[in-house]
Amino acid sequence: MTATVYVSRDAAALSVGAEEVAQGIARAAAARADQVDIVRSGSRGMFWLEPLVEVATPTGRIAYGPVAPEDVAALFDAGFLKGGAHRLSLGPTEEIAYFKKQERLTFARVGVTDPLRLSDYEAHGGFRGLRAALAMAPRDIVEEVVRSGLRGRGGAAFPCGIKWRTVLGAEALPKYVVCNADEGDSGTFSDRMIMEGDPFVLLEGMAIAGLAVGATKGYIYLRSEYPDAERTLALAIATARQAGRLGDDLLGSGRAFDVEVRRGAGAYICGEETALLESLEGKRGMVRPKPPLPALEGLFGRPTAVNNVITLASVPIILDKGAKYYASYGMGRSQGTLPFQLAGNIKHGGLVEKAFGVTLRELLYDYGGGSASGRPIRAVQVGGPLGAFLPQSRFDTPLDYEAFAAVGGMIGHGGVVVFDDTVDMAKMARYAMEFCAIESCGKCTPCRIGSTRGVEVIDHIRAGRKPAQNLALLRDLCETMTHGSLCAMGGLTPAPVLSALEHFPEDFGASPAGKVS
Amino acid sequence: MVKDSSAQASGPVDRSSTDVIDQAIAENRHLPGALLPILHAIQDRLGFLPSGAAGRIAEDLNLSHADVHGVISFYHDFRSAPPGRHVMKLCRAEACQSMGSQALEARLKARLGIDFGQTTSDGAITLEPVYCLGNCALSPAVMIDGQLKGRVTPERLDGFIASLEEKP
Numbered sequence A: 001m002t003a004t005v006y007v008s009r010d011a012a013a014l015s016v017g018a019e020e021v022a023q024g025i026a027r028a029a030a031a032r033a034d035q036v037d038i039v040r041s042g043s044r045g046m047f048w049l050e051p052l053v054e055v056a057t058p059t060g061r062i063a064y065g066p067v068a069p070e071d072v073a074a075l076f077d078a079g080f081l082k083g084g085a086h087r088l089s090l091g092p093t094e095e096i097a098y099f100k101k102q103e104r105l106t107f108a109r110v111g112v113t114d115p116l117r118l119s120d121y122e123a124h125g126g127f128r129g130l131r132a133a134l135a136m137a138p139r140d141i142v143e144e145v146v147r148s149g150l151r152g153r154g155g156a157a158f159p160c161g162i163k164w165r166t167v168l169g170a171e172a173l174p175k176y177v178v179c180n181a182d183e184g185d186s187g188t189f190s191d192r193m194i195m196e197g198d199p200f201v202l203l204e205g206m207a208i209a210g211l212a213v214g215a216t217k218g219y220i221y222l223r224s225e226y227p228d229a230e231r232t233l234a235l236a237i238a239t240a241r242q243a244g245r246l247g248d249d250l251l252g253s254g255r256a257f258d259v260e261v262r263r264g265a266g267a268y269i270c271g272e273e274t275a276l277l278e279s280l281e282g283k284r285g286m287v288r289p290k291p292p293l294p295a296l297e298g299l300f301g302r303p304t305a306v307n308n309v310i311t312l313a314s315v316p317i318i319l320d321k322g323a324k325y326y327a328s329y330g331m332g333r334s335q336g337t338l339p340f341q342l343a344g345n346i347k348h349g350g351l352v353e354k355a356f357g358v359t360l361r362e363l364l365y366d367y368g369g370g371s372a373s374g375r376p377i378r379a380v381q382v383g384g385p386l387g388a389f390l391p392q393s394r395f396d397t398p399l400d401y402e403a404f405a406a407v408g409g410m411i412g413h414g415g416v417v418v419f420d421d422t423v424d425m426a427k428m429a430r431y432a433m434e435f436c437a438i439e440s441c442g443k444c445t446p447c448r449i450g451s452t453r454g455v456e457v458i459d460h461i462r463a464g465r466k467p468a469q470n471l472a473l474l475r476d477l478c479e480t481m482t483h484g485s486l487c488a489m490g491g492l493t494p495a496p497v498l499s500a501l502e503h504f505p506e507d508f509g510a511s512p513a514g515k516v517s
Numbered sequence B: 001m002v003k004d005s006s007a008q009a010s011g012p013v014d015r016s017s018t019d020v021i022d023q024a025i026a027e028n029r030h031l032p033g034a035l036l037p038i039l040h041a042i043q044d045r046l047g048f049l050p051s052g053a054a055g056r057i058a059e060d061l062n063l064s065h066a067d068v069h070g071v072i073s074f075y076h077d078f079r080s081a082p083p084g085r086h087v088m089k090l091c092r093a094e095a096c097q098s099m100g101s102q103a104l105e106a107r108l109k110a111r112l113g114i115d116f117g118q119t120t121s122d123g124a125i126t127l128e129p130v131y132c133l134g135n136c137a138l139s140p141a142v143m144i145d146g147q148l149k150g151r152v153t154p155e156r157l158d159g160f161i162a163s164l165e166e167k168p
Helices: A018-032 A069-076 A119-122 A130-132 A138-147 A160-169 A190-197 A199-213 A227-242 A273-279 A310-320 A323-327 A360-367 A401-406 A423-440 A445-462 A466-484 A488-492 A494-503 B014-028 B035-046 B054-062 B065-074 B102-111 B154-166
Strands: A004-007 A036-041 A051-056 A060-064 A089-092 A176-181 A217-222 A258-263 A305-309 A339-346 A348-355 A377-382 A415-420 B001-003 B086-091 B118-120 B127-129 B141-146 B148-149
Touching: A004 A018, A018 A036, A018 A069, A051 B065, A089 B141, A119 A199, A130 A199, A130 A310, A138 A199, A138 A310, A138 A323, A138 A415, A160 A199, A160 A305, A160 A415, A176 A273, A176 A310, A190 A199, A199 A227, A199 A258, A199 A305, A199 A360, A217 A227, A217 B141, A227 A258, A258 A445, A258 B035, A273 A305, A273 B065, A305 A310, A310 A323, A310 A339, A339 A360, A348 A360, A348 A415, A360 A377, A360 A415, A377 A423, A377 A494, A423 A445, A423 A488, A423 A494, A445 A488, A445 A494, A466 A494, A488 A494, B001 B141, B014 B035, B014 B054, B035 B054, B035 B065, B035 B118, B054 B065, B086 B102, B102 B127, B127 B154, B141 B154
Parallel strands: A004 A036, A176 A217, A176 A305, A217 A258, A339 A415, B086 B127
Antiparallel strands: A004 A051, A051 A060, A060 A089, A339 A348, A377 A415, B001 B118, B086 B141, B118 B127, B141 B148
């Protein structure tokens, strides 16, 4: 009998040796004349357990991890191909508490299937959403997505269906679907995991978007830092085309939609949708003033639906199971689920897909297990480099777009970066300004000049030069950047700076009460 | 001794580079917004963009030389001088900082005797900063010749460097 073994092909798993482990298993199996089929799946998202090895048994998959290449022989000796006991055994994968408590809608297949095997995708519900969409009028697809409450998962949280309604209503042709895969926020990797672990779901979501808004061409703007995702997408697109899941005749319907991947070139600002469109057009990634909205005048001046990877990858399940099903998850105006990403100084780092409403404390301690260093968690940055730093006192706020905004936070793309008590928050504030100076597109003055001045002023404060005056100057500068910048880059860089100042004044040489000593 | 890539003249475009540039243009010029795909195609093959590339591309795409130069200089990825035999990118972003990437950065620069954007004198390693590799649950992270590495301890880093220095 052939045993089926799963080893991830996700870039993060490969970064800690999954390839060597897979090769070791193949060699050992050959040497022992064991029949083994090694499936290179996506990652389950429990990265502290990578390289994770799973074996299919009659009672479900049994997990072992983290497995080093030198553990492979012992695993064979322990009879792991039949789920045998070993010190690295974690029991049934889906019974691991971290995994079991999740609500995986968008990530239902990631880590489960072979990302490039179309039959596997379809056996696990793939293309049901597209089939449903093909039988619907464009307006009905759009309204279904409106009813689902799906909001943009890239960070801005704009209602996806409303955006699509605008594109559908625009008259100019051709129209485009653009997938924003420029996942630049530190602490985020959910887009990458989907593209490497379940690429067909993204292609299916884009095809549905095309049917909804009347576009036959889609672009994926992929950051150059993701070469593994680029290879996987290229293979997935070729496979989908060959099988009639992309191209001139979607599932035999006579309707057309095709996708092309374009590689970015290392500019964070190109995650901003108008800069991304400029870059796709072959120009410098400079932000465009809005209006006109990209939905009306987007790529090459045509109506364009620009959506993040996770937004698009969440569309197939909405069309398959209905808006009501999706909207039954979440709270308030934050409906559905969000793949949170636990990153940085966290013991159990990884991906946690949960309905909105989970608290930061649950994520950090129930899932994350506290800091990796074992020291107390002092600060958490949610929502990438433009997100606020939050102290312990804010950890009980539910992660809901509105509730989180009320305490000065931003959920953004769902990245949660953890810092222990050795962090110097004045240094982090300086870094926020430095990052903005490095990555600013340069179009507007508050961002271009303000960020460099911000670094200088924070340097003065840290050196103890006229701290009171310089703190006032820093606040003033932040106000100018917040209100005077063209886009979120300059407009939100003050968020980490001011939150560091508000919650951790002692790191800026001030007493905790906020008075400068 | 340190080679500063910004100070290094790339000189006239030699014959084989010209062929690569022309081929990259021919393969991609039909694409809407062809400039980035062309630049990537050249750099994928040569490791950098030779000084003559901008002019040839501009002529072919009916753009000004300034337009093309402006695009090349805007994006961090594009190099105007050849890199070393290996390129190591170290993540400087927040998640990696929380796991000690700044100490790794200092160690790396001291060990190699270079700063970001420079190449070791033996031409083995070019060091570049990067802002997030999407490996934030396994920080700190580096990318070596396009291969992602996670949980990079000082010892692991030393091992990578030693193997790169030996590799041709």
